[in-house]
Amino acid sequence: MKTIVFGATGGTGAAVIRLLRAEGDDVTAFVRNPARLTDQANVALVTGDVMNPADVAAAMPGHDRVVISLGNSQNPFALLLGAKRTTPRDVCETGTINIIAAMQAAGVRRVVCVTAFGIGATRTKSPLMFKIFYSLVLREHMADKERQEAALRASGLDWTLVQPVGLTDQPATGTYTASPTGALGKQTMGRADVARYIVTALADPATIGQSIALSG
Template sequence: MKIALFGATGGTGRAVIDLALKAGHQVTALARHADKLAPKVGLTVLQGDAMVSKDVVRTLADTDAVVVALGNSQNAFALLFGARRTTPRDICEAGTRNILAALGDGADRSVVVVSAFGVGATRNKLPFMFKLFYRLILREQIADKERQEALLRASNANYVVIQPVALTDKPASGKWTATPDGTLGGSEVSRHDLAAVILSELTVKTNTRQTISLSG
């Protein structure tokens, strides 16, 4: 499988690259800072930006599947207190809009998008303290995810949205809880387990146009 990856330099993107290459897939990764990704067999890194349509188009060329792991990895507290912004506040929305436009109507490529638990249909399933944290600290980031998911629902793309709970860099456990109704297991999940679920969804294509909640 040839996978187009957006959000490649983040923790989830790196986990997807490692697992995909180990499984024998090829990955074309778009990155604003291509030098952050070490050369690997099977990995093609393109210098560019998901905010730029032509960069998205060339990333998608000759690929079979798409992983969208866009997000803002800047410290949310620092942004609130005026830190210089290095990632656009609408990176998920604008990047996904460009990806959907490049795929075109009726595209049959599988698209897996990483969102966050507590967005959209799972909003009301968040514990009160998490709702408060989202509202006060992550308001900008969650609003971007909300708009991203709305774009997907309005499209006819063959997508799966995965909404993980708190992500960690712990080793893969090989165990997780993935549900379509927001039911959770643990309060955190490893990015490496998330990568395994992403690749599984790209391969089996069983949950088209659905949202999956992912926890430990």
């Protein structure tokens, strides 16, 4: 299998790449800045901007599966205080729309996308403190993720939405809750465990068309 990962320099995307390589997959990392991908061994690099449809379309042919782990890495508090924006406010929505179009043109169907717990089907299941934090601090980020999910649901592709809770860099535990009904375990989860679920879901047709809430 040949898998292309968008958002490859983030913690979750990088963890997915490590696991796919360990399982013998051919992996392509789509990145804006190759220098930010710290471990480039046995990875095909494509430099491009996910906001540019032509860059995404050129990278897609020849792949069997897609992982989308886009996000806004800017400090949300800094943005609230007027910091200069370095990531487009619609990076998840527009980037995903470009990926969908490229997949459709290249005949690629399977995609697993990381969104967030607290949107879509899990919106009503978030703890009160999550809802307050999202409303006051992450309103823009969560709205972008909502639109991203809507685009995938309407795409006609074989999609799976992965909705993790608060992410940490703790080592993989191999123990987590993956729920299609939004059931919640712990309120944090390591990126390494999220990556393990993504790699598992890619090969599991039973997850197609599902939103999976992930928690520790």
